[in-house]
Amino acid sequence: MSPAVQIDDLSFAHPGSDLPALERISLLVPTGESVALLGPSGAGKTTLLALLDGRLRGWQGRTSVLGASLDPDRPPLRARRPDTGFVFQEFALVERSTVLRNVLNGRLGRMSPLRALMGSSTSHDLETALAALADCGIADLAERRVDSLSGGQRQRVAIARCLAQEPRLILADEPVSSLDPARAAEVLTLLTGAARARGATALFSSHQPDLARRFAQRIVGISGGRIVFDVPTFDLSEEATANLYRDTARMPGVGLRAVS
Amino acid sequence: MRFRGIGGFAASTLVAGAILWSFMTTDVEFSRLLSAGPRIAEFLGRMFPPDPTVMREIMKGGAETLRIAILGSLGAVVLSAPLGILASETMVSPPLYRTVRTLLAFIRAIPLILVAMLMVGAVGLGPLPGIIAVAFHATGMLAKFYAEAIDGVSRAPIAALESAGAGPLARLRHAIWPQMAPVIARDTIFRFELNLRESLILGIVGAGGIGFYIQTYVRSFQYDKAASVTLAVIIMVVAIEAINVALRRRFA
Numbered sequence A: 001m002s003p004a005v006q007i008d009d010l011s012f013a014h015p016g017s018d019l020p021a022l023e024r025i026s027l028l029v030p031t032g033e034s035v036a037l038l039g040p041s042g043a044g045k046t047t048l049l050a051l052l053d054g055r056l057r058g059w060q061g062r063t064s065v066l067g068a069s070l071d072p073d074r075p076p077l078r079a080r081r082p083d084t085g086f087v088f089q090e091f092a093l094v095e096r097s098t099v100l101r102n103v104l105n106g107r108l109g110r111m112s113p114l115r116a117l118m119g120s121s122t123s124h125d126l127e128t129a130l131a132a133l134a135d136c137g138i139a140d141l142a143e144r145r146v147d148s149l150s151g152g153q154r155q156r157v158a159i160a161r162c163l164a165q166e167p168r169l170i171l172a173d174e175p176v177s178s179l180d181p182a183r184a185a186e187v188l189t190l191l192t193g194a195a196r197a198r199g200a201t202a203l204f205s206s207h208q209p210d211l212a213r214r215f216a217q218r219i220v221g222i223s224g225g226r227i228v229f230d231v232p233t234f235d236l237s238e239e240a241t242a243n244l245y246r247d248t249a250r251m252p253g254v255g256l257r258a259v260s
Numbered sequence B: 001m002r003f004r005g006i007g008g009f010a011a012s013t014l015v016a017g018a019i020l021w022s023f024m025t026t027d028v029e030f031s032r033l034l035s036a037g038p039r040i041a042e043f044l045g046r047m048f049p050p051d052p053t054v055m056r057e058i059m060k061g062g063a064e065t066l067r068i069a070i071l072g073s074l075g076a077v078v079l080s081a082p083l084g085i086l087a088s089e090t091m092v093s094p095p096l097y098r099t100v101r102t103l104l105a106f107i108r109a110i111p112l113i114l115v116a117m118l119m120v121g122a123v124g125l126g127p128l129p130g131i132i133a134v135a136f137h138a139t140g141m142l143a144k145f146y147a148e149a150i151d152g153v154s155r156a157p158i159a160a161l162e163s164a165g166a167g168p169l170a171r172l173r174h175a176i177w178p179q180m181a182p183v184i185a186r187d188t189i190f191r192f193e194l195n196l197r198e199s200l201i202l203g204i205v206g207a208g209g210i211g212f213y214i215q216t217y218v219r220s221f222q223y224d225k226a227a228s229v230t231l232a233v234i235i236m237v238v239a240i241e242a243i244n245v246a247l248r249r250r251f252a
């Protein structure tokens, strides 16, 4: 079986920026694995995940996701997009819509175009969305508007939307940054559990090394756009993590960037 | 606000100069001003008591003004939808939206009453020139509001839906429209209120509505009847405002 993610010698600079955000990255994620991305602010975690989601143009190197290679010049085929689910760092929810509507939005790519336009979900879509809500522990919020929710509640909605999409690869950008420690562990259990239950792959970024250790089989350290380590979780030393954050504190500019 | 330095001094001199110039060149006769008090009192006296027999004219004129405002607003909405898109930064290229915005600024700069006079000349007396004038005049503001509503939409949820595989129409329906609709509704109601207020006077230039009767009665010195119509106008404006405040709260 082809790996879920295969990256060879990937480099990328954001438009209008001279400094590369990713530099000569190579990474292999076998199907079914849960991998954590650790790295300081500005390391390139969001950039790497967005690139794998097919949202960035003009990179160099070879990248394939779920057996199909990405094209640096054009977005992936729409039919492939539902297979890759994304949990956005800033949630990216429709504030004025209800929680249920937002979670159903995760199913739009799997509906017929007419149904997607009319917003008439099938009973299967509705069941999937309600199950995702229940899994995330927010079934009682279904009818609430997102703009009335707390940060932690929004984060769960963002995760529920991704799960309702039934992706084969889950890309999660700091999916538990707004949750208290107990809730964070709970949600990561859910996210990696949901991935494992359906044989899906999960790649999540985090600023919490202890959580990464608990929930990932492998940990990738990234700093200044480069991969500095890529090891099975039980091989990761305290020292390596400490160095990851210490090194960049000395790099000009990077240490000054506020945690978003 | 306090003026500072050379610029401040120049600005104060300019303002003082402008005021002096206005006094000098305008023939302000203070004697006329002094006799104005009794005249106004007499005028008000003749307006009282308002003549209630003009109820029929009030209803007829008021209904016509309402129709002008409704159809004029409808015309403005129809014109503003495409122009709003063409004036939006997120939908079209800079040369196009800048051109359209300049055009809208010109339209806004032309007073409604002037447009109405031109339209009366073009299509004759009656509510039709009023409707066209309101539609044209209101588009200058409404299209700009619509463009701002489009540009105010947050991009992140749109990108999220695209990432989930939603097509452009589904994104419009589920990510763009929910963000825009309340803003558009609020702006349209606001513009409708202005249209109704402004079209009250259209009758003065023969462009239809209740203003026709105010003008007729004042010209023929029937101040008691003019007073009734004026009272009716005030009641209409207050009522519109009350309704709008209630409506706008719904779209908060």
Ligand SMILES: Nc1ncnc2c1ncn2[C@@H]1O[C@H](COP(=O)(O)OP(=O)(O)OP(=O)(O)O)[C@@H](O)[C@H]1O
Pocket (backbone or CB within 6 Å): A014, A015, A017, A021, A039, A040, A041, A042, A043, A044, A045, A046, A047, A048, A089, A258, A259, A260
């Ligand atoms: N749209 C953009 N345009 C230009 N530069 C960008 C853009 N987005 C990110 N960058 C830059 O790319 C680098 C990597 O940013 P990225 O958001 O991937 O970091 P991150 O690891 O996700 O950080 P954080 O932990 O704060 O979320 C940073 O130097 C950032 O300033």
Ligand SMILES: [Mg+2]
Pocket (backbone or CB within 6 Å): A045, A046, A047, A089, A173
């Ligand atoms: Mg990030």
